[in-house]
Amino acid sequence: MSRHSQWDSSLSFIFAMIGAAVGLGNIWRFSYVLYSNGGGTFFIPYLIAIAIMGIPFLILEYGVGFSFKDSFSNIMRKINPKYEFVAWALVLFVFIVTIYYMVILSWDLIYLLASFTFNWGTDTAAYFVQNVGGSSNLSNAGFLLIPTTVGVLILWVIIWFIANRDVDKGIGKVSKIMIPALFIIMGIIIVYALTLPGAGLGINTLLTPDWGRLADVNIWLAAFAQIIFSLSMGQAIAITYASYLPENSKLIDNVLIVVASNSLFEICTAFGVFSILGYMSVTAGTPMTQLVTEGTGLIFVVFPMIFNIMGPIGRILAPLLFLAILFAGVTSALGFLEPMLNSTAEKLDWSRKRTATVLAIIGCAFSLLLTTGISSYLVGIVDSFVNEFGILILIAVQCIIFAWVYGVDRFLDVLNESSTFTVGKTWTFIIKYLLPIVLIIMWVSGIIKLFSTAKSFEIIIDLIIIASVMAVAYFMTRIKQPEEDS
Incomplete structure (x- = not known):
């Protein structure tokens, strides 16, 4: 069997984990979620979600990985051969995340290059539709958005170049460079943003509490989903x-460092984002409500518009922002690819280099399918379905398998052995009872929301994804490993 890789130190692991956690969602999703879910009030469900879901589940995952020292598919097979199918379904869904994530990173790469000349012009929305993300008009599906296509090819080569090396020399080394660089760049942007005229208006808009919303179950679901x-x-x-x-x-100390770093990053970034939106509101006389948007609209339409009116400082901030997004995205994409890479290499007894090469070719081919004239529409459909349907239910299933079938108490010794902080009965209770219930409620509400609004084209895409995942998971489960573990 192939030798299981190892980090040279806990520091490589911590930077890689922070890299996997701190991604595009922290930069462009969190500030919108915070704003649209009761402002300052949202911090209450957010902190509770970290305490009862984020930290406990990550502790469980660290305990499982550290105890078994094996790939995810092998771990599930060792608990019960029937569960190997669940493992393959999950790593395939996460691999699909890598596929569309690379397309979003390609958009960012285009904007990074455009930010040196402000190539996006005055109509930033039209630039995004025509050159980068396309529209939801299905008649545009027949042509490629060439800049996005080229960007995808370049980025897959970069990801392959890093991933085919041993984890410590590839992911570990890159994370140790990119994560400190990312934090420094975002720090510069945030500190400058806070000095802009209108920053106060932006932060007040972000944080103004709406205490009545605390009774709304959707706010709580939004907090758990964000975590x-x-x-x-x-x-x-x-x-x-x-x-x-x-x-x-x-192990437990490492969890706390990763969770704290992730939350501090997204909260500070939200202050920076809203300070810049406040500046735009004051300078251009645009109401805040018209500027606040989620995801790609915020980063690729609103922000270039703001950089246009900023003068010389915009010429510095624009490349910095798009470079920060690129660093956050690359380290996250490596994280999304790793479970599939590790499980496939162990299952087929392939070298890491061979597995990374095959997966990069397959991943790149599917990413290219998402660079047509309906690129952003397709990415949105796949993103919603994979997260709301696939990954959520599989997290709940994992929780039940590790807690009830394998027995969560079996991880206590390994978790507490070297950690400064320890876990016990409260943690066990959360993993066994609280989390599965919360996750299943979230899954059901997500499914209702997903399918009550879905158009027929979107449902066809969803069905193709589920059929493909089930077929490949079944195929990978049926393959006999070259050497069964003793």
């Missing part, structure tokens, strides 16, 4: 990365 997506929870990334840890690692 899952923000920490890349339950996606086998933490289990895979933790399986590479050296002996005597302080």
